[in-house]
């Protein structure tokens with residue numbers, strides 16, 4: 273087994289990184305793929321949704337700073353295998369070494385996880401700090417969730433700058449798998465305009481929009497409040513259908529890219 277590592281990234285807050293990370297991991301697991309979810313955001317939202325433990329349990333913090341072996345940090349949850357985040361990561365930027373190795377901590381300490389999984393999905397924090405640099409250095413692919421509103425696409429240039437410098441300096445093989453619409457509403461002019469214009473904008477970045485779109489739904493929010501994946505909460509919901517379709521698209525795209 274040699275896992276494909278997929279980071280779900282956008283430094284903008286509240287665009288669906290956590291929701292996408294959890295539901296992708298849930299669906300890949302349901303389909304029989306050995307899947308590991310890594311929560312790298314000190315807010316610990318994926319950790320909370322999966323009801324993973326932080327107290328007296330090695331977390332990503334311990335893995336990152338070499339305090340614990342990567343395999344010892346894995347926990348089984350009802351949704352997926354996962355490595356929990358830790359509030360200590362909120363204040364960890366100064367802990368990264370002050371040398372060229374600062375972007376390689378995760379890669380060096382987590383590489384062996386690839387031998388045990390088909391897919392490793394990483395939920396990322398809403399900033400462009402050293403944690404994200406470590407994740408992009410380790411990952412094979414990035415998925416960028418965006419929302420259809422005036423601010424949904426803002427900052428995408430900065431994200432691409434970060435991705436391009438990662439490709440240049442620390443991970444030449446990194447690829448953007450696609451941009452994903454979240455909270456999509458087919459019946460609004462704004463969403464229609466965005467989906468018509470975005471492919472051209474993305475051409476400049478050599479990236480495609482996923483055909484799958486995640487529609488806005490109350491059931492999606494409720495699943496999160498109840499600490500469940502959308503499949504556990506309501507397997508007939510539009511959210512479950514949308515994330516299932518996305519998983520097929522990801523599997524096909526990732527296969528073609530490697």
Ligand SMILES: Nc1ncnc2c1ncn2[C@@H]1O[C@H](COP(=O)(O)OP(=O)(O)OP(=O)(O)O)[C@@H](O)[C@H]1O
Pocket residue numbers: 284285286287288289290291292313315317396397398454455456486487488489490492493494496511
């Ligand atoms: N398809 C959807 N329909 C309705 N609500 C959604 C949908 N996707 C996400 N949400 C809601 O939007 C909010 C933000 O989602 P989420 O926490 O996944 O974003 P995030 O990018 O991880 O945020 P942060 O940057 O703070 O980590 C949550 O309340 C979530 O329930």
Ligand SMILES: [Mg+2]
Pocket residue numbers: 289290291313317318395396
């Ligand atoms: Mg989040």
